[in-house]
Amino acid sequence: MKTMSAAFEEGHANRYISFADIMHEQFMSITTRMMFRRGAGAHNQDFIKTMIEITSADFFLLEDFFPLLKLLDLSGKIKKLKMTAEKYSDIMESIIDNRLKEKTNSKSYNEEDFLDVLLAMSDFPRDQLKYLLLDIIIAGTDTSSETIVWAMTELLRHPNIMERLQIELDDVIGKERLVEEADLQKLEYLQAVVKETLRLHPGVVLGIPHFSKEATKVAGYDIPANTRVILNLYAIGRDHKVWENPLKFDPSRFFNSPINVKGQHFEVLPFSSGRRICPGMNLALVSVAYNLAQLVHACSISLPEGLTHLDVDVEEKFGLTVGKQNPLNLLITRRLASDVYRKAGLNVIGQ
Template sequence: MEDITAVPTSWSVQFVAALVFLYVLLKVFKRVRYTGGKRPPGPPSLPLIGHFHHLLFGLPHHSLAKIAEKYGPIVWLELGALNVVVVTSSDVAREVLKTQDHIFASRPPGIMVDMVFKKAQDLIWSPFNDHYRLARKMFTTELLSQKRMDSFQDLRRQMTFRTLRTAFEEGHTNRYINFPDLVENQFLSLTTQMLFRMDGHAQNNVLLEIIHDLVSTGWFVIEEFFPLLKPLDLSGQGRRLKNIGERYFELMDSIIDNRLKENSNSKSNTEEDLLDVLLATSTFSRVQVKLLLLDIILAGAETSSDTIVWGISQLLRHPNILERLQSELDDVIGTERLVEEADLNNLEYLQAVVKETLRLHPVVALGVPHYSTEATKVAGYDIPANTRVMLNLYAIGRDPKVWENPLKFDPSRFLNSPVDVRGHHYEILPFGAGRRKCPGMNLGLVSVAYNLAQLVHASAHRRRRTHGRKPSEVRALLLTSLAKPPPEVSAPEA
C-alpha cells in the first residue's frame, strides 16, 4: 500500500512545485514579453502558456497550417517563454531565406542541443559562425563532392539490391515485410559504411535505436518553453536526452578507438573514409568529430528512406501514375538490364514523381528552425532579435494560391516546368534554401530516384497486366512482382 500511495504523493509535490514556478514565470512574462512594434498577427493567447493550447492536438504542421488559413502567411506565436514566427507562403519564405538570409541563418539554442549536441558543436544546430563554415566545407569537399559520391556508387547499388533481395525472399515465403524498416536499415547501413566502413548488424541496431529515441524524445522538450521548470525535469526528457547522448558517445568512442588502433598498426590502408579525414585534421575536437558524424547519420538514415516510402505509397494509390512510370522505364531502360544511376537524368517522369513526393511529403515538415540574430522587418512586420522562425514546408507545398489541386498527387505538374526542389524556387523547399540549405541534397535526390526506379522496374514485366484492372488488383500485382524478381535481380553481386 505504501508503494501505491508513494507515486501520487510524489506527483502531488511536483505538481505544487510546478504551480509555484508557473506563478513566478507569469510575473516574469509580464515584464519581458515582447510588446513593441507591429508584430505579425496570431490567434488569441492564454495567460502563461500563450498559444500552446493551439498545438495540443493533432500534428503541429497541420495545426499551424489551419492557423495560417485564418491569420495569414506569417503568424506570431508565444509558446511559453519563446517567441515564434511561423511562415507558410513562398513569398515570405523567400524574404527570410534569401533577402534576409544573413539575419536568419543561425539556429536557436535548446535543451536537446545542449545535452546531445554539446551546445551546438555539430553542423545542423551550429550558429552561423566560423565553426559552421568550416564544418560545411568539410562536408561538401570530403563527403558530398561529386568525386566522393561517384566512389560510393557501387556501394549504393549493392545496398539497393540487398533490400530487393530481402523483399523477394520474404515474398517467396508469403511473409509480410515491414517496408519502412527495410529501407531505413538499408540507408543506415549505407551511411555507416560511407562514414566509417561499419556494417555490423549489432552496432547498426544500437545506432538505429539511438536515432529513434532521439527523434521521439528530443524535438519537443516542454521545459524548453518553460525554462524555470528545467530543474524539475517533470517530463523526464532531460534525463532521456542525457542517456541518449551518453549511449551514442560510448558507441562512437569504441569505433574511433578501434580506428586509431587500426591506423597505428597499418599504414597501407587506402580506403580512406570521412572518419579518417576528420581524425587526420586538427581542426575538430574528438567531441566535434562524433557530433558531425551524428548529423550525417540522422540525415542519411531518416530522410531518403521516408521519401522512398511515401513515393511507393503514392504509386500504389495511383495505378495510372505507376503505369506511366513503368512505361518510361520500359522505353528508356528496356527489360534486358537494370536501371543505373547514369540513367536517372533521362527519366523525366521519374524525376517528376520524386518532386511531387517531396512537395506533398517533406520529411521535416516544419524544417529546422531559424533564429534571428538582430531585429528586422519581414513582410512589413517587426521581428525582434532572438526569435525562432519556422517555415511550414508542408503548408508551403500545398498552398492553393500557388498549386492547382494542391492535395492531388500529380507528377505531371512538374513536366515542362522550371520549378525545382533545389532551393531556388520557394514554392517547394524540402531541402531548405540559402546558407542553411541541406548539403546532402544531391546525394538524397540520387538515392531516392535510384531506389524508386529499381523498385518499379522490378515489377515492369507485370505492367501490361495492370491495364483496366481495379486499384486493389494493381497493388496486388505490384507486390507479386516484388516477390518474384526477374533473373537479373534474383542474384545480385554481393
C-alpha cells in the same frame, strides 16, 4: 542490393514486409558505409537500437518554450534524451578508438572514408566529431527512407501513375538489365514523381530554426531581436494560393515547369534554401530516385490480400521526420527474368 535480396526472400515465402523498416535499414547501411567505410555501425545491433531511439524521440519539448520548466523535466523527455545521447557517445567512442588502432597497426592502410578525413583534422574536438557524424546519419537515413515510403504510398494509391512510371522504366531501361545511376536523367516521369513526393511529403515539417540578432522586417512582418524564426516547409508545398489542387498527388504538374526542389524556387523548399540549405540535397535526390526506380522496375509490389489502392492511407506521424502513422506492409517479388538479377550479383531465392 542486399535489401532487395532480403525482400525477395520474404516475398518468395509469401511473407509481407514492413516497407518502412526495410527502407530504413537500406539507408542506414548506405549512410554508415559512407561514414565508416565497412558499415561499422550498420550491422551493430546496439548502434541500430540507439539510432532508432534517437530518430523516434520527441524533440519538440515544452521546456524549450518555457525554460523555467527544464529543471523539473515534467515529461521525463529530457532525461531520456540525455541517456540516449550517452549511449550514442559510448558507441562512437568505441568506433573511433578502433579506427585509430587500425590506422596505427596497419602499414598498408590506404582506404579512406569520412571518419578518416575528420580524424586527420587534429584540431577537431572529439565530441564535435561524434555529433557531426550523428547529424549526417540522421539526415541521411530517415529523410530519404521516409521519402521513398511516401512515394511508394502515393504510387500504390494511384495505380495509373505507377503504371505510367513502370512503362517509362521499361521503355528507357528495358527488361534485360537493372537501372543504373546514369539512367536517372533520362527518366523524366521518375524525376517528376520524386519532386511531387517532396512537395506533398517533405522529409521535415519545419526548416532549421533561425535566430534574429537584431530587429528586422520580413514580408511586412516585424521580427523583434532575439526571436527564433522557423519556416513551415510542409505548409509551403501545400499552399492553395500557389498550387492548384495542392492535396492531389500529380507528378505532371512538374512537366514543362521551371520550378525545382533545390531551393531556388520558394514555392517548394523540401531542402530549405540559401546558405543553410541541406548539404546532402544532391545525394538525397540521386539516392531516392535510384532506389525508387529499382523498386518499381525490378519488383512486383502487392498489398496484403483483400486490400486495394483505396485502402492505402496517408495518415502521418510527426517526429524528426514526417512518417506514415500506419505501416505499409507489402509483398515484394521479382518482376524481371532470373538472369537479370544474377548478372547484377543478386542471389534471389526461387530462381
